[in-house]
Amino acid sequence: MEQENKTTHTIEVAPSLETTHTLDLSDKLYKVMLGLIALAVVFGAGELLYQFRSLPQNMPREIMVSGEGKAYAKPDVAMVNFGVTTEAKKSQDAVNQNNEKMNTVIKAIKDLGVVDQDIQTTLYNLTPMYDYPGVALPMDSGRGEGASFPVYGSGSRVLTGYLLEQQVSVKIRNFDSINAIIDQATAKGATNVGSLWFTIDNPEKVQAEARAMAIAKAKEKLQNMAKASGLSVGxxxxxxxxxxxxxxPMYAEGFGGAKDSTSVAPQIxxxxxxxxxxxxxxYQIR
Structure with missing residues (x-):
């Protein structure tokens, strides 16, 4: 009887290998910071993109040019101011006296051809006047015993009266009557005459001439700039x-006051x- 052969296979199972990953705290913090930075970059880029899309996509390019023009014309009106100044103890007296004088002045001006529309009141000012009495103080300056001198402004103010200033501006269209108007106004009570000057009553025509010259110069400048830079102007x-x-202005020095028979009117x-x-x-630039 044959002996049965048995083969035994022994399989050894190797123990499982375990891998352990250890991260220290500094590595974790580094990764967190990287994540925050990446997040900030993403949000920042999104904000910039939003702002860019909010802008007009076809913003026009523009160029500005300026020009100056001059035009000349002969003035057709003269302007002069006449004033009346009055002092009185009572305010109503100052008003009455001043108005009476100014009405006389205005009547004289109108009698020489100036119409109502060319006379305008530009100043009417009533002001109280005060005095500030001084106090006499003893003074030893060789003037003898009992000498004194005043110290002004050391006492209470005292109302002494009222000052009324009234002024009218007159437009004179007939230049030949300028001297006569000034003479009559001062003779009838005008206490001061303002500066005399000439102007153009309706300057639209001469302004149009100056404007046309300014536009022509601006366009010429534009053409030169476009040619030099290669720009295409729209x-x-x-x-x-x-x-x-x-x-x-012609200052009216010597006009005020009464004229004697030997006075010579200025050439105006x-x-x-x-x-x-x-x-x-x-202009737009294409």
């Missing part, structure tokens, strides 16, 4: 303008008035 989108008139010349115009043109 349509005009805006225009602004301004004006300056330069009336030349209106000359020319300069009108300046400035324009600014805004």
């Amino acid at each position: 349509k005009l989108v805006n225009i602004s303008e301004g004006y300056n008139n330069y009336p030349q 010349e209106a000359g020319q008035q300069e009108v300046n115009a400035t324009v600014t043109l805004t």
Whole structure:
């Protein structure tokens, strides 16, 4: 009897390998910071993108040019101020006396051809007047015993009266009557005469001439800039303008007061008035 052969296989199972990952605190903090930075970058980029999309996508490019123009014209009106100053103890007396004098002055001006529309009141001022009495103090300056001198302003103020100032501005269209109007106004009670100056009553025509010159200069400047820079100029989108008139005042020194028989009236010349115009043109650039 044969002996049965048995084969035994022994399988050894290796013990399972365990891998342990250990992160210290500094590594965790580093990763958290990286995450926060990435988050901030994402949100910041989103905000910039939102702002960019909020802007007009086709913002027009523009160029502005300016020009100046001058035009000259002979003035057609003369302007002069007449004033009456009155002092009185009572306010009503000052008003009555001043109005009476000014009415006389205005009547004399009208009698020489000036119409109501060319006379305008520009000042009417009633002011109380005060005195500040001094107090006499002893003084030893060799003047003898009992000498004194006043110290002004050390006492209470005292009302002494009222001062009324009234002024009218007169537009004179007939230059030949300027001297006569000034003479009559002062003779009838005008206590002061303001500066005399000439101007243009309706300056629209001369302003248009100055404006046309200013626009032409601005366009010429635009063409030169476009040629030098290679820009392509589009349509005009805006225009602004301004004006300056330069009336030349003639100070009325020597006009005020009464004239004697030997006085000689000054020679008055209106000359020319300069009108300046400035324009600014805004064009699109293609």
